Amino acid sequence: MKRALALVERDMRKFRRSPALLFASLVLPLVQLVILGNAFGGNIKNVNLGVVNLDRGPKSVDVIERVRAVAANARTFLPADYDDEGRAVRALRRGDLGAVLIIPQHYSRDLLEQHQPHLALITDNTDRSVADAVGAQMSTLVESINAPEVLPREAQQAALDVVEVYPYINYIKYLLPGSVALAIFVTAMIGGGMLFIDDKSRGLHEGYMVTPITKWELIAGFNLSGVIKAMLAGMTVLVLGAVIAGVPNFFQPMRLIELTLMVALTSVALIGMMFFIMARISDPLVPRAIFGVLNTLLFFPSGAVYPVAGFPRWLRFMSICDPFTYAVHGFRTLLLKDAGITAVTTDVAALMLTSVVVLSGATLLFRRTL
């Protein structure tokens, strides 16, 4: 084992001398966290809404007042009056408006006579998120119009009150577990896979193989140095990300210990996986060529950016086989729920199993001779 530490010493000296590797490993996850975390998950605001009032009656004025109330408070849309339905739709098609609300002729009369008049909302469905947000806001508005002015003595309908068990979790917090796993993966890819193949192709491994270092010591040395680098990257993104995202009570000692354990397990699994993939590869172009593919195959099916529950069946199966899934779930449970290590036993077991399988496979594949 002492000889394995020579390889660790070598890698640590190079790592310290060239902090570009650590920087490169941190840039992608942190940029993704900050940009995606703020770009997604926010409330849609200030959508231009054309309002065409063909009624001019008292009830249509009520609708317009409610629209203006939304504009003043939730600011989902900015209303603008249009006299002509055709002109409003043309403005929608040009992109000047995000949606058009049409209050039909005789709306007030039909409402008073209980003829169930229909308000029309025309949306630009090329942008699904905006269309859905305006539609949802308008549905709420219509529900409020339909609510009786005088409440009945007994409640006529069942109601649902939603209680969120954790403090408000914005998207940047949701994304943080994936970013930590991604930092570990990028380090495993650059500081593990690429460096391993580059050293091999430059003949450096030949220099080690003529020494008495055993196959086990070589495997231990390569993997241990990779795990140390991956842990450094993972812990850095974890701490910086938690501060940026504003994770409450992050620096609680017990929680930090649990998270460090999770970082270590994820690092062993991903470095081991990389070593397994690279054990028989000699061409330095291969790890560069498969980097993007592996990133997509591992990161996106893991539920890091979108819940697994929304995936089709085949993609859900992929996520079950993906060690990233357990890393992301484990980090999410510890970071956002603060549920303790017992809540992540499945994730811990899955990562340990992955480590055993990939390291066993890598040991079988790795050759000590040229």
Added chain:
Amino acid sequence: MTVAAETQTPNRAAIEVSHISKRFGALQAVDNVSFDVESGTIFGLLGPNGAGKSTLIRMLTTLVPPTSGTAVVAGHDIVHDPNAVRTRIGVIPQNMTSDPELTCAENLGIHARLYGITGARRRERTAELLEAVGLADRANALAATLSGGMRRRLEIARGLVHDPQILFLDEPTTGLDPASRISVWEMITHLRVQQGRTLFLTTHYMDEADRLCDRLAIVDRGRIVALDTPVVLKSSVPGASRIEVQFAPDLPNGAADLESLPSVASVRALGSATYRVSSDRGPASATELVELARQQKLELKSLSVQSTSLDDVFLHYTGHGLAEAEAPVSNNRGRKGAHS
């Protein structure tokens, strides 16, 4: 083909190679080779690129397992006890295998640790070796910043870090400028003369083999075609001396006048009254040529005597020159890595 070492006592052999072969797919890189290397000598393998020299050295240094046969290096079998071999040998591979992103001292220190040398002993050994190879003032320079010759000296220092009994050098001067080559040659000679170490080297440079090696094996297409001291190998070629002579005017009977001389083995007319004479007794032939010119009242415009070179030896034993013997470079991983 097997050429056994005829003159050695078995218990003095540092390396005993026995019917060793290596095949990469359809390519027979090394074919049933046997020889011994005496302790404290410099043994050379001479051959063109692709002859199987590097494959042979890689088998002896346990980097490539043989397909059949075996070898005993420093008293241990390379197949059955490779780790014992590794602790007793130092290897300077053909490629520069020191880490360019580490300093000279770090490269040596980490290599020392791979041999279990740690602590103060590691620091001492690193300093000693850097001093010995003239890199003490570059101890903290990155290996990437060294010239080719310095980098090769660093490689040699690295191969000596654990004070091995036998040092293997695979084409130690390939790619070096003339000054660096001479520097490496001096270092190799010093290792043998001052330290009594056994050295095993491969080369495709005739002058290098001639200058350094006590014994030399000529390798062609995976086989050893001749093995002896450079002097014996050269003397084994018929017509060991070549004389080029030009008369003015030309000899009356041309080449026939020269063939009648007692010491001349063969004559080839080169044109313009110039002849190439092969002889086993160069000085005697030169005297006879001068006498012939005097008798015929001819002017001797030029006369030069050349001794047999290892190039001639190679040509004699293989039937072709070094350059034309080079095998095509293969893209196969195993061949590329091993057969050069």
